[in-house]
Amino acid sequence: MSLFKRGPQGPRTYTGQRLPMIAGNWKMNKTMDEAIELVQQVSYGIEPKYDQCEVVICPPFTDIRSARVVLMTDNSPVRLAAQDVHPAPSGAYTGCISAAMIASLGCRYCIVGHSERREYFGETDADVAAKIAALRQNGLYPIMCCGESLEVRDAGQAIEFVTSQVRAGMAGMEAKDVEQSVIAYEPIWAIGTGRTATPDQAQEVCAAIRATVRGMFGNEAADSIRILYGGSMNPGNVDKFMPMADIDGGLIGGASLKHDSFLSLVHAAQLK
Numbered sequence: 001m002s003l004f005k006r007g008p009q010g011p012r013t014y015t016g017q018r019l020p021m022i023a024g025n026w027k028m029n030k031t032m033d034e035a036i037e038l039v040q041q042v043s044y045g046i047e048p049k050y051d052q053c054e055v056v057i058c059p060p061f062t063d064i065r066s067a068r069v070v071l072m073t074d075n076s077p078v079r080l081a082a083q084d085v086h087p088a089p090s091g092a093y094t095g096c097i098s099a100a101m102i103a104s105l106g107c108r109y110c111i112v113g114h115s116e117r118r119e120y121f122g123e124t125d126a127d128v129a130a131k132i133a134a135l136r137q138n139g140l141y142p143i144m145c146c147g148e149s150l151e152v153r154d155a156g157q158a159i160e161f162v163t164s165q166v167r168a169g170m171a172g173m174e175a176k177d178v179e180q181s182v183i184a185y186e187p188i189w190a191i192g193t194g195r196t197a198t199p200d201q202a203q204e205v206c207a208a209i210r211a212t213v214r215g216m217f218g219n220e221a222a223d224s225i226r227i228l229y230g231g232s233m234n235p236g237n238v239d240k241f242m243p244m245a246d247i248d249g250g251l252i253g254g255a256s257l258k259h260d261s262f263l264s265l266v267h268a269a270q271l272k
């Protein structure tokens, strides 16, 4: 499966066509047996006709190896991502996982800077930048999360806040790495709440993110990077987000934990 495809222009209006992405962030869910069952169901449900969307699953560390065995056995195009990484190459960091360990499990991506890590584990923009550097040194690409709280949005500072997260997190990257990277815009007030941003609100911020990437890394990087929306995306609302010019897919929490809802999202995100 090639990463970037050009196809007939659908409802999308941007130049070129970025391959949409649906990434399932399982968070701290699924024991090993549960994970194997879900990966088997997802793998079985991804038909060849679904090749107009890159499908990624982000299981907990403890499930990645088992997931990989299922995906390899099925020769599945579904790609793997980890949910976090420690920036150091190795050492005395009890409980942590390095980028080399993640790479050795066959992952292509790793989530960094999810708002839950920023909130519960004090992860800063500087940590995000250091983690991205560690990923790149090991051939992995970030799915870098950004997003504002309700207070920041109500103060009219969402765009300023989110673009500053992007600038700080990606500061050390090179343009060629940015092209294959992914940014997920996830307003904190929409995560797991059942409340989504409106498609226009999400598009406005995603456009500002792309403009920021353009300013930092140039046109090729800005036109290639996938920008996802995340925050209560589900089969009932995905169709409203996908036609937006700067939204290239979704980072899916709750709706990725059941194969039928996840597969509906993959189906809905296909390039039309």
Ligand code: PGA
Residues within 6 Å of the ligand: 025, 186, 190, 191, 192, 193, 230, 231, 232, 233, 251, 252, 253, 254, 255
């Ligand atoms: P949600 O989570 O889809 O359950 O809102 C999204 C995320 O946090 O990545």
